[in-house]
Amino acid sequence: MLQFLKYVLATVVGIFLFSFLSLFLLIGIGSLFSSDDKVVINDNSVLKIDLNKPVQEVGVENPFSDFGGPFFNPKDVIGLKDIRAALTYAREDDNVKGVYLKVESPTAGWATLEEIRNELIEFKKSNKFVYTYGEYYSEKGYYLASVADKIYLNPAGAMEWNGLSAEYEFYKGTFDKLDIKPVVFRVGEFKSAIEMFSRKDMSEASKKQTAELLQAINGHFINNIATARKLSPTRLLDLADSLSIRNPTSALETKLVTHLGYQDEFETALRREIKLDDKKDISYVSIDKYLKADHKAQPGDFNNRIAVLVAEGEIVSGEGSEGVISSEKLVKELKKARENDKIKAVVLRINSPGGSSLASDVIWREVQLTAKKKPVIASMSDMAASGGYYIAMACDTIVAQPNTITGSIGIFALLFNVEDFMNNKLGVTFDRVKTNKHADWPTVTREMTEFEKDMFQKSVNEGYYTFTRKAAEGRNMPVERLRELAQGRVWSGVEAKANGLVDVLGGLDEAIQIAAKSAKLTEGDYRVRFYPEKINPFEDILGKLTGNSEEKVLAKHLGELAPYVKMYQQVMRMEGMQARLPYELKIQ
Structure with a gap:
């Protein structure tokens, strides 16, 4: 009887929720298609x-x-x-x-x-x-x-x-207490993404690149404000140092x-x-x-388009989810742009710290194929680092803002040995039977042998050589010179242009102008279209109604712990080979 009542209650709740959602969907659709009211902008x-x-x-x-x-x-x-x-x-x-x-x-x-x-x-x-x-x-x-x-x-x-700062969190102490052993493989002196697991503070290499990046971004920040407010840069720096x-x-x-x-x-x-x-x-x-009011239509021939493909978020394989760059989805967009004769050039707008090295390579290949057919220009936003740089390097021209964070050309892999944690903390033990010596490799429930670790490191090395070789080809640069600039090193847009990793300093407008010129289009001859133009509104609303907005659910139930759970989820996605920015970089 109790089980029957549970099913009845679940059915009633389901019907109510379905009716509730249907009502608002109908209202939304009606408001979208039946309203003739136009937004009028008043004088003044x-x-x-x-x-x-x-x-x-x-x-x-x-x-x-x-x-x-x-x-x-x-x-x-x-x-x-x-x-x-x-x-x-x-x-x-x-x-x-x-x-x-x-x-x-x-x-x-x-x-x-x-x-x-x-x-x-x-x-x-x-x-x-x-x-x-x-x-x-x-x-x-x-x-x-x-x-x-x-x-x-x-x-x-x-x-x-009071100036800009960057602070990083380190979890080695936490893992030590839990008897969890991170197993790290990397190439590049500055590829410090794994330091949060293997150290309790920043390495000298990490401090060096962070300090130089901060100085570059702060210098641009100070100079622009000095010009706007008619003050000297020295005066502004003194005000910060003295907490005036x-x-x-x-x-x-x-x-x-x-x-x-x-x-x-x-x-x-x-x-x-x-x-x-x-x-x-x-x-x-x-x-x-x-934006809902009537405005003059964009000039230009609709049959001559410049497509701006937005690639924002962490790079992942497959279809992915909201807020990431899914290799499957972006490849589809690139194919459509390549095969659409009305699209004369493509601007790949990148805002990404990187992610899966495999997914980055899959996207890189599609960018390369598209660039063989029509101009493809990279426009870097806040960051296009590691995998974000990887997907840009097949473009004809790379455009970045002076304060864009880019570079981080390097590879790492991360696994976790949880054998001691499961045994000492939870009382769980493991045993196994194998047909071959390494049939269970890689595994998280036993210590890897030195031979197995060496094989994993060789795979990471191969990934690094592939990354740097393709980057060198894209930059028309000797691979030895490229590897001197790589090593996982992060650069500002200004520094990246000076060392040849970026072609032009500028924003999206400059990238669009370069794309138009490359396609032999003149001002007024073309239109700019964004893909995707908008995030699907109904999926977004349904997510909010049904509580599937992940970050809001975490914030509601976990409060101040929510960012740490989000970090844990990101760590879990970091297992395997990664081309990713060397830390969760937030400059304040």
């Missing part, structure tokens, strides 16, 4: 760009966003593509008088910030204003805010100005901000700028809403 509007959220290459289109509610939050992720498009349209839109920028603490990489910052500078050339207000500015937030005409900081707020920006008053006195004021005072200044009566509300328009 201000484009409000809120970047206090994650920014990725392509955003998530949410057809239910107008309904509100916890499942239909339109602010989860914003696409760089959408930010750029909105600013481009707004430059020519007489109804948009300027931009209100909210950038207290954006969750984005440095090259993504560079793209947005450059787009804001272009926007200002239309003689329209950019104002920003914040209760707090992180250094990433201030990098964008620094281009504004007026920078407001809350009088009780704060500003971070202690409070909003000191930020004002040093001219890092232009005004101290509350939200209402900021909005009073906005009203004056657009000559709006104090009693009238400012007509703010969000990026999401603004």
Whole structure:
């Protein structure tokens, strides 16, 4: 009887959930196809760009966003593509008088910030204003805010100005306590991804490359802010070293901000700028809403397209899941682009720390085949390192931002010996019968012999030689010279260009222009199309409704432990041969 009641209850819950989902799907489909209402942009509007959220290459289109509610939050992720498009349209839109920028603490990489910052500078050339207000500015937030005409900081707020840092976590002590032995194979002095398992601190090689990378990114950051705020780089560095920006008053006195004021005072200044009566509300328009309005169609012949293929995330074999570069999916996109006669050139937009060396090689081959038929240009975003560099090196030209993180040309493999853990901690033991000496190799339940370890290392060496040989061919560089630059070493875009790993410093626009020129297309003769154009909205909404949004589930149930569980999942994906950035690199 109890079992019967359980089945009945499960059926009722299933029917209810199905009905609930069906209702919202119908509402969403109806809102998409039956509504004739068009978004109208009022005269004297201000484009409000809120970047206090994650920014990725392509955003998530949410057809239910107008309904509100916890499942239909339109602010989860914003696409760089959408930010750029909105600013481009707004430059020519007489109804948009300027931009209100909210950038207290954006969750984005440095090259993504560079793209947005450059787009804001272009926007200002239309003689329209950019104002920003914040209760707090992180250094990433201030990098964008620094281009504004007026920078407001809350009088009780704060500003971070103490330099950039990178901190890494090490798990050797944890594994020692658990009696788990990482078994590591690598090639490259700087290939330090495995140090988190084998050491309790950074090696000298890791410290060297991290320090030089930080200096390169910080130098670019400081020089650009110095130009924008008309201050000397030396002065800005001194302010950081002395911790002089202690409070909003000191930020004002040093001219890092232009005004101290509350939200209402900021909005009073906005009203004056657009000559709006104090009693009238400012007509703010969000990026999401603004892009739904009618804008001039993109010029150019639809039969002449430049395809921008977005490759963002960790590189994995097979079909993969959301948020990764799946070799199977990207290969399909490359094949379609290669076989579509309307696509005249391809820009491969890469934002990846790398991943599976096999998946990277599968993608590399498809890029190579495509490049034989039409121009293929690599555009590197925040990072295109290790496997991310691997999939770029068959492209005709590689374009990177000055603060892109790239290189890390090297291979490693990681296995875990859990025999002592299972025996000493859990009381589980293992025994086996084999037809041959190494029939159970590789295994995680016994110590490998020196012969077996040597064979594994030889496989890693072969992977490294393949990687560096193909990189040398792609760069038209002697393989000996390439291997001097490799060794798993990470470079900034500026350094990579200086040593020949990158051809051009610039962003996506520069890559598109190079692709057009290579395909013998002139301005106005072609259109740019992104693939995929949007993340599937219904899959995203269903995931949220059914609780399949993995990160949110982890955060809800595990709280502060969630990032560590996510790290564990990443570690499990690192088993086997990897072409991956040498650590979980976050520069703050």
